[in-house]
Structure formats: C-alpha cells, structure tokens
Amino acid sequence: MSQNIDTIIFDLDGTLLDTLTDLTNSVNYALREYGLPTHSEDEVRMMVGNGVAVLMERAIPDGRSFPEFENCLNAFREHYAIHKKDYTKPFPGIMEFLKTAAGKGLKLAVVSNKFDLAVKGLCKDFFDPYITTAIGESPQTARKPAPDTVFAAMKELHSLPESCVYVGDSDVDLTTAGNSGIPCISVTWGFRSRECLLAHGAKKIADAVEDIWDILEEL
Numbered sequence: 001m002s003q004n005i006d007t008i009i010f011d012l013d014g015t016l017l018d019t020l021t022d023l024t025n026s027v028n029y030a031l032r033e034y035g036l037p038t039h040s041e042d043e044v045r046m047m048v049g050n051g052v053a054v055l056m057e058r059a060i061p062d063g064r065s066f067p068e069f070e071n072c073l074n075a076f077r078e079h080y081a082i083h084k085k086d087y088t089k090p091f092p093g094i095m096e097f098l099k100t101a102a103g104k105g106l107k108l109a110v111v112s113n114k115f116d117l118a119v120k121g122l123c124k125d126f127f128d129p130y131i132t133t134a135i136g137e138s139p140q141t142a143r144k145p146a147p148d149t150v151f152a153a154m155k156e157l158h159s160l161p162e163s164c165v166y167v168g169d170s171d172v173d174l175t176t177a178g179n180s181g182i183p184c185i186s187v188t189w190g191f192r193s194r195e196c197l198l199a200h201g202a203k204k205i206a207d208a209v210e211d212i213w214d215i216l217e218e219l
Contacts, residue, residue: 004162007163008108008109008165009150009153010168011169012134015173015190018089018091019084020041020045020048022080022083023044033072036061048191051113051115056072085122091189096209098131101130102130107159108130108133109132109157110131111135112149113172116141120136147181166182166184167212168184169187169191170190171196173186178201184203186205187206
C-alpha cells in the first residue's frame, strides 16, 4: 500500500452499507401517508445521495411545492429512525476490509449526507471499533458535495489532505472528493452504475472490495 495514505474516508449508503430496502420502505411509508404514488427500489436508488430532504423532493411528484412537504419529510424521518436496521447490512467483504485496514493502522472515517444521528448510530452498531469518526448532515456542517464533512473528519482524525483517500459510490462522492482536494476511489456495488461514474470523471474504480487494496498501491 502507498506509504502516503494513512486515512480512508468512506461514504456510507451504497458504499459500506446496503441501505436501499430500508430507505425505500421509509420513503413509501411517508408517500402512502399523504396519498402519493410509491416507488420501486430501482427508482429510489437514483434519488439518493444528496440528503433526505432532496430524496423526498425527488420522490414527491410536486417536490417541495407539495403543500405537506415538510410533514411528509418528517414522516420519512420518524419511520426511518425506527426501521433503519430492518434490512440494512454491510456489503460483502466490507467487515473484513475494515478489520484488515484498522489492523494496518489506517485511520477510518465515514462522511454522509444522511442525518448525523443516524450516521453515528449506524456506524456504532455496524462498524465499531474500526470506524472511529462518523459525520452526517447537520445544521452546523454543509452536506456533500461541499467538502465540510470531509474536512471535519480530517480534523477529528488529525489527518492531512495529502494522506487521505475518499471512497464512494456516486457522482456526489466524486465531486466531494474533488472539492476536498483528495483522490477518489469509486465503487460499483452501490447506487450508481460504472457508466454513470465514468461519465462523471471516475478514474479509479473498484468492482469488488478487494480491488481497493490494489488501487491504494497505485496512489
């Protein structure tokens, strides 16, 4: 592995955790509560990545113009808070990767556009003790693709930008890494296709978790 890299900053949904079923169920619960049409998992897959408010804006036919938008968003939040672990699980190979990475002395963090409390809770439940820093969307920290959550993770871990690499599954992650001035490893097992990632400028792509090690050697 490159001697320069000592910190890996991960996206959460679609990168470390397969959260699609629980997200879809909570979206559809909120939509049904307000008499709105529901969506398939494949449809929701293309709506995620920019935080829950944007997710619901995309899911509701009239978006934020819907008179009950805030109430519908709150219905999603309340349902998801209870059901966020019904079907969610790490992608295959993730736990082994994190254990090995921590054993090598790498510092590991998560930055996500999911709300901060959920990010911290999921990381504690699934990834303790390997991931020590988890930062989500909050009023204090601008969400991705702004670099603020990445910079907050660097500060918490006492890591320099030149020693960091970002791992994510979406176009938002590519832009976030670029805005943060660090290289990005894009993964194809999440919410966006290889074609989408390439179209948004992906240079390093992992099709399996083990591929990340090979890419780290190249950095």
